[in-house]
Structures are given as structure tokens and as C-alpha cells.
Amino acid sequence: MDTGIEDDYIAAIFPYLVTGPNKMYGRFIQNQLVSTAGFTIYHSVYAMLGRLRTDRRYRGQNLATEILNNVLERAWEHSEIQWVGANTQQSNIPAQKVLRKIGLTPRISLQSATTTSPNQLADEHVQWMEISSLSKKKTLLSEQYVQPGRVFPYECYYPFEAKTELFHDDEVATWRFFENNQCDRFFITKYDQKKYHYLQVVYPFQDLFNQSGLWATITHAHNDSQSQFEEDVHVWVDITSDQMAKLPNQHPFDLPSPWNLYVDQR
Secondary structure (H helix, E strand, O other), X not given: OOOOOOOOHHHHOHHHHOOOOEEEEEEEEOOEEEEEEEEEEEOOOEEEEEEEEEOHHHOOOOHHHHHHHXXXXXXXXXXXXXXXXXXXXXXXXXXXXXXXHOOOEEEEXXXXXXXXXXXXXXXXXXXXXXXXXXXXXXXXXXXXXXXXXXXXXXXXXXXXXXXXXXXOHHHHOOOEEEEOOOOOOEEEEEEEEEOEEEEEEEOOOOOOOOOOOHHHHHHHHHHHHHOOOOOOEEEXXXXXXXXXXXXXXXXXXXXXXXXXXXXXXX
16 A cells, blocks of 8 residues: 555554554455555543545555545444544645545644753752652642543553543552642653653643653652663653743744544544
8 A cells, every 4th residue: 555654653563563552454446455554542441533534546445534534433332432523734725635534533732842851941940759659650640631621641642531440550550640749730751662761751730841850850769760661761741832832932843734633522
């Protein structure tokens, strides 16, 4: 299938995309694969659509809309599914048109900000304290995220509406939580790999760039993670438009096109 995409991740990890919770579908015309789409199921209740591709020799025939609409219905055939969405970059106008055509609506836009040098934002203030109690971690998640419509950056590229079902004890136990001395702010770090190694930072408040000790603590966590790998570990944090407006002038982040999360409201 000629998509015109160089180094397409779908080709690189195709065996993974057709096993376990990952579903992949293709449309054929006269034995020629002309379009693909799929989804991944998380914790039995979430389905994230993706892998939308069309052979460029067959574009303009509504094939992307047809296959993604079919895949959307197949996702809802799983009896436990409670939420279906799709995450695409703002710059990908064709994909957004397809998502709107099949009835998905925009939920939130998040800017993925990545850096290998979080120390450039660190100050000299006291670092935050790490939380080890699983019960306290769950309480913080419940208080800040398990609310109607609240979105949680579950993985890099994969934000979901926060429900209790998203947070499994065995997984939450591996996430690192840090809290400031006033006990009114906290953040989470967790490892992820999407081609590169990432330390994903999740911060539920808007004052990401003016909290004393926050980036010093993130730098400490990044150093811990970096010590485990020879390759660079990138800090990844999803930031809102309000936080974007408060970015320091001399920030260390790479800022690609923002990501728009679309959801099926049924």
C-alpha cells in the first residue's frame, strides 16, 4: 500500500498491531489493500481508534471514512466498552474531517512538550516529597481526575476520560507521585516507550511553570530514569493552551503540532 509516508510506524510495529488488545482492519479492492484502520482496547472499557491510512492512488473515494466508521462500530461491539475516541494532530486536517464525518466530536487539545533537558527549568528550591502509599495515590487520582469529563494523559499520545476503571492498583503502584510541602500540589511520573524512551509527567494544575521545586523534582526523577538507559530519555508533558501561554521564553521543549482528542458521545 503506497501511503507516501516515510518511516511509517505502522509498518515498523505491524505484528504488535494485530495481537492482544490491538485490532487492525483493511479494505481491499481486487485483492489490493487500499485502506486501513484499527483500535486498541485498554482495561476492557476504552477503545482508541487509529492506524488510519489510505493508498494515495485511491484517495478521494471516501475509503477512509468508510473503514473508520466500520471500525468504530466494531469497537462498540465489545460489550464492556464504555468510551471510544481518537487522537490526531491539529495539522492533520484530513483525519479530523473523517472523525467529524463519523460523528466524533472534539473534546480537548493538548500540546505534547518534550525535552531531554528539564534541568533548564529547575530552581534551587527544596524538592518535593515522594509518595509511597498506594491508598494516597488513589485518593489523589480520585480527587483530581475521576470527575465527569476530566481527561487523564494515560500514555504518550493516549489521553482518556478519567474513570475508576482506568486506574488499576498494580499499575498505579509503579507510578511515582511527588507532593509539595504544602500538600496542595502533586505530579506523577511514569515510564513509556513510543520509539523513544519517555518519562511522562502528569500535572493536574495550571501553574506548571511557577511552582517552586517542581522542575527540580522532575529533573531528579528524569536523572533516575536516564540512569537505566544508554539512549536519551525524553521528558513528555501534555500542556493546555493556558499553560502554553505561560511558557518561559527560554524553554527547552520541542513543540510539534498539538493533538486533538475526539470522542464518540454515545
